Amino acid sequence: xxxIDAIIKPFKLEEVRAALSEVGVTGLTxxxxxxxxxxxxxxxxxxxxxxxxxxLPKIKIELVVVDNMLDMATExxxxxxxxxxxGDGKIFVSDVEQVIRIRTGESGEIAx
Numbered sequence: 001x002x003x004i005d006a007i008i009k010p011f012k013l014e015e016v017r018a019a020l021s022e023v024g025v026t027g028l029t030x031x032x033x034x035x036x037x038x039x040x041x042x043x044x045x046x047x048x049x050x051x052x053x054x055x056l057p058k059i060k061i062e063l064v065v066v067d068n069m070l071d072m073a074t075e076x077x078x079x080x081x082x083x084x085x086x087g088d089g090k091i092f093v094s095d096v097e098q099v100i101r102i103r104t105g106e107s108g109e110i111a112x
Contacts, residue, residue: 001096001109002070006061007035007089008081013059019080020063023072027112028063038086058089064096066109 008016013030020028034055065073074091082088101111 001064001066001099001112003062003064003094003096004070004073004077005092005094006077006081007033007058007091008061008077009083009087009089010057010059012081012083013061015080016061016077019076020073023076024069025063025065025073025076028061031060031062033058033060037090056087064099064112066112 006016010032017028035058036054036056061077063073070093074093077091098107099109099111100107104111
């Protein structure tokens with residue numbers, strides 16, 4: 001099993017969710033986060049004063065998939081989240097050793 005963490009632009013969330021549903025992903029977790037990378041923030045004006053906004057709003061999507069769905073899920077995220085501009089985000093993939101469904105106690109791939 002693999003865990004996918006994707007950081008995307010907020011306005012791309014619905015497109016990414018729909019793309020993941022199309023490839024068979026049945027559940028995910030979404031968190032509003034802030035961060036920066038190469039984008040390095042931007043400047044804004046507030047009451048006549050200019051100030052630097054270092055941390056930009058992003059969306060973090062977390063999901064766990066079986067190994068044979070990894071490529072389909074990451075391709076769906078790439079396709080739906082890409083704008084071609086700086087700040088599109090990143091995808092991180094890591095191994096998951098165990099999944100346990102709290103309600104039933106089921107574990108392993110059946111618990112995903």
